[in-house]
Amino acid sequence: MAAFDITPYVHLTPKEVRERIRSGEITFPTAGMAAGYAQANLVILPGDWAADFEQFCRLNPFPCPVLEILRGTPLTKTMAEGGNIVTDIPEYFIYKNGVLTDRVNDASAYWQEDFVGFLIGCSFSFEEALMREGIEVRHIAQGRNVPMYKTNVQTKKAGPFFGPTVCSMRPMTPENARRAYEITAKMPNVHGAPLQIGDAEKIGVFDLQKPDYGEAVDLYDGEIPVFWPCGVTPQAAIENAKPPIVITHSPGHMFITDILNSELNDFLEKLKKAQ
Numbered sequence: 001m002a003a004f005d006i007t008p009y010v011h012l013t014p015k016e017v018r019e020r021i022r023s024g025e026i027t028f029p030t031a032g033m034a035a036g037y038a039q040a041n042l043v044i045l046p047g048d049w050a051a052d053f054e055q056f057c058r059l060n061p062f063p064c065p066v067l068e069i070l071r072g073t074p075l076t077k078t079m080a081e082g083g084n085i086v087t088d089i090p091e092y093f094i095y096k097n098g099v100l101t102d103r104v105n106d107a108s109a110y111w112q113e114d115f116v117g118f119l120i121g122c123s124f125s126f127e128e129a130l131m132r133e134g135i136e137v138r139h140i141a142q143g144r145n146v147p148m149y150k151t152n153v154q155t156k157k158a159g160p161f162f163g164p165t166v167c168s169m170r171p172m173t174p175e176n177a178r179r180a181y182e183i184t185a186k187m188p189n190v191h192g193a194p195l196q197i198g199d200a201e202k203i204g205v206f207d208l209q210k211p212d213y214g215e216a217v218d219l220y221d222g223e224i225p226v227f228w229p230c231g232v233t234p235q236a237a238i239e240n241a242k243p244p245i246v247i248t249h250s251p252g253h254m255f256i257t258d259i260l261n262s263e264l265n266d267f268l269e270k271l272k273k274a275q
């Protein structure tokens with residue numbers, strides 16, 4: 001993918017960005033857009049597969065932190081006012097029987113009445129906190145999609161859903177990696193602390209220039225790779241479970257919510273207590 005410029009979209013509201021996605025103006029990754037607001041990964045699947053997938057997320061909360069579940073409707077209620085999960089993401093993946101069969105900018109034609117949608121916390125949400133502390137986020141600086149890797153760390157199985165934990169990677173100096181750990185450990189609803197710092201081979205990643213999803217970024221002298229659990233993990237599980245049809249976000253192309261990153265954790269904790 002060629003480098004893309006998010007500058008025109010950094011200071012727009014989430015609603016404005018969603019409208020521009022819906023119109024077809026934005027078709028590229030969303031990291032850094034609508035600065036300050038939480039972004040979300042997406043999984044939509046048939047209703048009779050939803051309970052097992054919900055349990056999969058419950059058993060694997062760091063790669064799969066659930067923000068909202070939508071049953072029988074693509075219209076968001078909690079995470080965004082007037083949001084639509086089949087039109088408001090720049091690119092979607094369509095899986096049939098575990099195989100990626102289509103990539104579309106509007107998934108409306110695939111929606112079915114019994115579908116259940118899951119919005120899942122995204123690491124893009126903690127990147128704002130890193131940048132606020134002066135830690136560069138390399139894929140944003142280079143106008144690329146974040147690199148993501150399948151690791152040898154296995155998720156906990158739920159029904160037919162299982163597979164490797166996918167991690168996103170950001171290069172940093174060892175000092176910044178320590179600071180990033182402290183910052184993100186306080187954000188469990190957007191993946192929490194890094195899974196691994198400094199030794200990619202320990203988690204089965206042997207070539208940082210060949211990510212399984214996204215795009216490779218440059219590592220400079222003195223830097224180490226820092227890996228966080230990633231919301232693309234469900235896509236690896238979908239490949240194994242093989243539901244008849246699943247709609248997901250294309251990695252790096254997220255749903256932008258109306259909830260501030262700074263308020264997301266408290267917001268979700270209040271929701272949990274109210275249930």
